[in-house]
Amino acid sequence: MFRSMLAPLRRRLLQVAVARRGSVVPDVTTLGRFPDSSTYPLRRDGVHPVPLLAETREREPVTRLTRVLGMDVWLVTGYDEARGVLADGAAWSNDMRHLLGNRKRTAAEGIGGLGMTDPPDHTRLRGLLTPEFTKRRLQRLQVQIESVVADALDDVERRGPVVDLVPHFGFAVPFQVICDLLGMPDHDRDAFHELGIARFDLSQGGAGVFGAATESREFLIEAVARQRTEPGEGLIGALIRDHGEEFDDVELGGLVDGVFLGGYETSASMLSMGVYLLLQNPDAWQTLRTGEPAEIDAIVEELLRLLCPVQVAFPRFARNDVELGGHSVAKGDVVIVSLSGANRDPSFVPDPDMFSIRGERGGHLAFGHGLHRCVGAELARMEIRTALTALARRFPDLRLAPGVEPTFRELSVVHSLDALPVQLAHEDAVVGA
Incomplete structure (x- = not known):
């Protein structure tokens, strides 16, 4: 109890010290709840961003959001400005190790992987994964994905006539697919199932996010270590066989952690929210059943644009003083790109809040853009379709x-439904039957 009373005081003293002297190394993992006034980019009204996000973008596509740990935090909501930041690795860094304070940490508490790494480390790590996630290479998984989906739908039918699709469809499909892809044994899957959501839940501030991240990385580092002696048939085993002498368990575990996060939580959110939106658009629902492949692809792309479950990109840090959207951003300041805001910029698509499968609506930022664009984008499309x-x-x-x-x-980097009760057929049903 005494330690819990001291934690807020310690955080406040750290903030004051940074603001006054700039000599204390900030520690983002000690942050408590984020100020409500700065969380609107992560809040939604159902599937739609709250109106304040559009109002902010209309007023100015780059705006100062808040100040934390002695740094200004800038929010980018305009489409062109967002693409510019995401594509410019020379001006912006993804490496946030300078915000981890001076405390000695375990390997799993560190920050790395693809999303928070700059070249040359990023180039070296991404080079391991890119060949595994090409469209041609992923085609070998199509039959396996279809089998996973069929099993999930059999389970949904058994649970009917009313069933919650979030756990039994939205989460069940991508979890099974990504575990099969990685080659995780069944006993590891059960233990790992609950860690995904906590990685993106900001209701407990930085401490909760980084605590959950440490747990999942520890788990996967251990999974890599176990397969060192007997590599499995999945991606973990392949990485060990092909590159085990070049990379240690921590590096491979962090890389696998990124694959798991990118291939599980976000796809789960897309499936659940996609069903919710499609059930309100009968023409699109019918097209899924009878349409041509190009028409179905158009629906998938529009769902990605409109729903955009990953609400903000990994934070960027200004390498030097720079002008952005008419503002002077200081070296070290944080820039947060709102992917959901940029995808609904009227300068990008007309009627951006409407679901439309007519006309050209491509070019969205649901998978990011540039150097750090999601390496598993094609796998996600396959699963969703x-x-x-x-x-x-x-x-x-x-x-x-x-x-x-x-x-x-309520408040998550990856937006989703917590529950989606559906009725499988027209006949009356009692909820909970």
């Missing part, structure tokens, strides 16, 4: 369960 078309064809009369409201996450 395969799972949603199979759901629509198996349950053409699917509808939201009457009398039960879907519930959404």
Whole structure:
């Protein structure tokens, strides 16, 4: 109890010291809850960003959001400005190790992987994964993904006539796919299942996020270490066989951690929210069942643009003083790119808050852009396309369960539904049956 009373005081003293002297190394992992006034880029009204995000973008596409640990935090909401920041690795760094304070840390508490690493380390690590995630290479997974989806839909049907699709479809499909891809044994899957959501939940501030990140990295570092002596058939085993002498367990564990995060939580969010949106757009639902591949691809891209579950990109840090959107950004300042805001910029697409499968709506930033664009983008598209078309064809009369409201996450980097009760067919059903 005494330690919990001291924690807020310690954080405040650190902030004061940084502001006055600039000599104390800031520690982002000690941050408590983020100020409510600065969290609106991560809040939504159902699937839509809160109106304040659009109002901010209309006023100025780059704005000062808050100040924390002695640094200004800038928010980018304009599409052109967002693409510019994401593409410019010379002006902006993703490496945030300078914000980890002076405390000695375990290897799992460090920050690395692809999202928070700059070249040359980023180039070296990404080079391991890129060959595994090309469109051609991923085609070998199509039959396996279809099998995973079919098993999940069989389970959904058994649980009907009313079922919550979030755990039994949204999460079930990508979790099984990514575990198969990585080659994680069944006993590891059960232990790892609950760690994903906590990685993006900001309700407990930086401490909660970094604590969950440490747990999952520890788990995967240990998984790599176990496979050193007997590599499995999945990606972990392949990386060990092909590059085990070049990379240690910590590096490979961090890389695998990034693959898991990118291939699980975000796809789960897209599937759940995608169903929710499609059930309100009967034409698109019908197209999933009977449309041509190009028409189905257009639906997937529009869902990605509009829903954009990853609300903000990894933070960028100014390498030097720089002008951005008419503002002077100081060296070391933080820039947060709102992917959901940029995807709904009227200068990018007309009627940006409308779901439309007519006309050209490509070029979205749901997977990021530039050097740090999601390496698993094609795998995500395969999963979304395969799972949603199979759901629509198996349950053409699917509808939201009457009398039960879907519930959404309150504050998370990856937005999603917490529950999506649906009725599988037209006949009356009792919720919970």
